[in-house]
Amino acid sequence: MTLNSPVSAAARAFAERPALMLRAEDVRKTFTLHGQGGIGIDALAGVSLDVARGECVVLVGPSGAGKSTFLRCLYGNYLASGGSIAIRDDAAPTQHLEITGAQPHDVLRLRRNVVGYVSQFLRVIPRVSALDIVAAPLVSRGVDEEEARARAAALLERLNVPQRLWPLAPATFSGGEQQRVNIARGLIAQHRVLLLDEPTASLDAENREVVAGLIVEARERGAAIVGVFHDEDTRERVATRVLALRAPRVAEVEAA
Template sequence: MTLNPSSARAFAERPALMLRAEDVRKTFTLHGQGGIGIEALAGVSLDVERGECVVLVGPSGAGKSTFLRCLYGNYLASGGTIAIRDDALPQQHLAITGAEPHDVLRLRRNVVGYVSQFLRVIPRVSTLDIVAAPLVARGVDEDEAREQAAQLLARLNVPQRLWPLAPATFSGGEQQRVNIARGLIAQHRVLLLDEPTASLDAENRAVVAQLIVEARERGAAIVGVFHDEDTRERVATRVLTLAAPRAPIGLQAGMETHAVA
């Protein structure tokens, strides 16, 4: 799927535009149940500019997390287009709905950060190295990357005694703070945040909210889901309401479900 000409021009004509989603739809096929289709996302459109934080709201099952995963390329949209600014390319954007996997991975390394609800890391790797890894992948010296990781972990109230340890046995809140540190350390220009404060107490939610505000003030374009109303009100510049999906529908064969994991 390629962008229409007006959307492609928008990235050249609007320097602040970082993300454009047009009529994004997602349907999951239940192959074990006769190919029934579950519509998870129906026709969502969104532009996000530098310095904005758009918070997704809507009833449970409205597709908020699904939309974030489509924006990140974990899910391949069933319809519509998604493009993210990439000034390294001649056209100044990458249409991830039609991109090769290696291009999506490069965009994630350099432009787009994603924080999910759950920490997924390589076993037996220390917390400090997990958080430092996005900087190291960009070519930052390992000692410098670890120093920045230490500063961020300290700010997020992760005890120093835990930094040399793998986080598999940490509490849910500790793991989530490690996940947040890893997602924010590289200061990506686009941030996708899926309930990053869900397992945190009020004190640590406030710390995370402040970090998000600082990222926004640096010029990051942010799309997030926050079930905590206080956090949502603190970080949001505007809100996008998603409607509940329709009942299961019949599908044409051949629709894909996943893109780059």
């Protein structure tokens, strides 16, 4: 490892800036269409971003700019094709984990303890109640099951999910009800880094306001947040700053 290597630079950044929680440098993503002769499609131009505690950075840009792709790269669902992504990890000797090239068990540990992710859609788990789905992140951290369920109930109540639905699996819930269950699951563990991909897309104005309030509270607790919000009022309420992404140029796609 040289002093000019990306890992060394990230290590210095996290050591010198105690509030820094996430660093992305020149992150790119290309999808290879193996069924079409291995054609490469650029989905994300080089994106760089530092996020500190108490910040909420909202991603904006046209459709196809890679906003959701960038969030999935930050979470490790997509492997970035280029650049580097590092997230503060106080359990690591270097105080951070480099997502690209990390071992799966390290990524899972980071997700359990540091990084929360809320997508537009709830991955429904058959025969598991909404209450237990929301409580699961706390139980995985060793919180007593009764306490975890009590905290889950309080959050579901605040998000206006009817109590009669709590013992039921969410497969038959409306889109808005499923999304609120998903939000509750993503926020309950109070992760220090939050990635939010259109969490209010299926919600009415009243419930969008509730969710915006929860996001602001997380930010004020010191969470570092990166999100996509197509609702302008929500975006203006939660954002501390905005990062504009651009769609990859046609020339870049052809070159891939």
